[in-house]
Amino acid sequence: MKSHEMKDEGQGDLNVPRRNLLVGAGALAAGMLLTKAGGLLGTAQAKAQAITETWPWPYVKLDPDETAELAYNEWYRVYCGAGVFSSIFSQLREKVGEPYTLIPIDAFIFLEGGMVGWGTICGSNAGANLVTNMIIGPRTAGSDDGMLMGSEIMQWYSDTQLPTYKPKNPRISAEIPTTISNSPLCHVSVGRWMKATGKHLGSDERRDRCARVTASVAHQTVTLLNQWHDGKYRTKGTIPAASYGIQTQHNCTSCHGSNVPMPPMAKR
Numbered sequence: 101m102k103s104h105e106m107k108d109e110g111q112g113d114l115n116v117p118r119r120n121l122l123v124g125a126g127a128l129a130a131g132m133l134l135t136k137a138g139g140l141l142g143t144a145q146a147k148a149q150a151i152t153e154t155w156p157w158p159y160v161k162l163d164p165d166e167t168a169e170l171a172y173n174e175w176y177r178v179y180c181g182a183g184v185f186s187s188i189f190s191q192l193r194e195k196v197g198e199p200y201t202l203i204p205i206d207a208f209i210f211l212e213g214g215m216v217g218w219g220t221i222c223g224s225n226a227g228a229n230l231v232t233n234m235i236i237g238p239r240t241a242g243s244d245d246g247m248l249m250g251s252e253i254m255q256w257y258s259d260t261q262l263p264t265y266k267p268k269n270p271r272i273s274a275e276i277p278t279t280i281s282n283s284p285l286c287h288v289s290v291g292r293w294m295k296a297t298g299k300h301l302g303s304d305e306r307r308d309r310c311a312r313v314t315a316s317v318a319h320q321t322v323t324l325l326n327q328w329h330d331g332k333y334r335t336k337g338t339i340p341a342a343s344y345g346i347q348t349q350h351n352c353t354s355c356h357g358s359n360v361p362m363p364p365m366a367k368r
């Protein structure tokens with residue numbers, strides 16, 4: 101209870117019970133200070149919220165190739181998820197300022213390796229979804245485009261020979277073969293590529309491959325965002341759960357083999 105009260109300090113009306121407690125204790129000066137501090141914090145919070153939670157965010161068109169090159173190099177610092185995020189947000193911090201300056205970039209390093217090395221969603225897909233949902237906005241803000249653009253990018257990622265992007269200044273000279281993952285998962289995407297090439301996880305080639313995949317996804321994301329900015333974006337994104345009756349990817353057989361189970365269906 102105590103720690104909960106502490107956490108609520110400064111959050112506008114949540115201060116009221118605490119202030120009453122203090123008045124009860126006869127600490128008039130402390131009570132005023134708290135009121136003042138609470139008021140100030142409340143205003144700052146309201147301001148930050150008005151800036152970050154008003155959608156869509158201001159966006160200026162970015163160059164997809166420049167963005168991809170930034171993402172490629174950022175992979176070597178913060179890996180796939182934060183790499184996509186950084187390549188776009190670092191430019192918008194400079195060209196637009198707030199709200200982009202109010203959001204951390206490096207914190208998203210945890211998306212690496214399909215989130216902390218668990219091989220779930222490829223971080224570059226997660227980074228792209230963060231970007232579209234922050235710039236276009238979440239579906240609670242009135243448009244489904246942010247969500248559906250994220251889904252469209254995952255579909256594109258699954259269907260495309262990756263990487264598509266060849267860096268202007270590659271860090272290694274070896275040819276990097278391309279593969280189709282059929283899946284937005286890190287585990288499957290990296291695994292299929294390693295099977296096709298025989299290169300191990302720590303090899304320079306695998307590392308550069310993932311840097312180029314990150315660059316490819318950043319390129320695709322900015323291409324779609326630019327269309328959206330021009331009012332020309334018509335989404336190809338869908339929500340698989342809506343048609344299969346279970347949250348899923350489309351490639352059922354790659355995990356279930358020929359015996360794909362059917363989820364219980366709601367009666368219509």
Ligand code: HEC
Nearest residue numbers: 344346348349350351352353354355356360361362363364
């Ligand atoms: C990335 C791998 C993967 C993909 C792709 C996948 N599944 Fe699954 N699915 C699983 C695993 C693992 C389980 C758990 C199986 C278990 O516990 O026996 C599961 C469970 C299920 C279940 C719960 C019932 C059961 O028999 O386990 C259903 C229904 C199901 N999947 C349907 C589908 C359908 C339909 C698709 C394609 C639209 C699909 N899955 C795609 C891995 C996958």
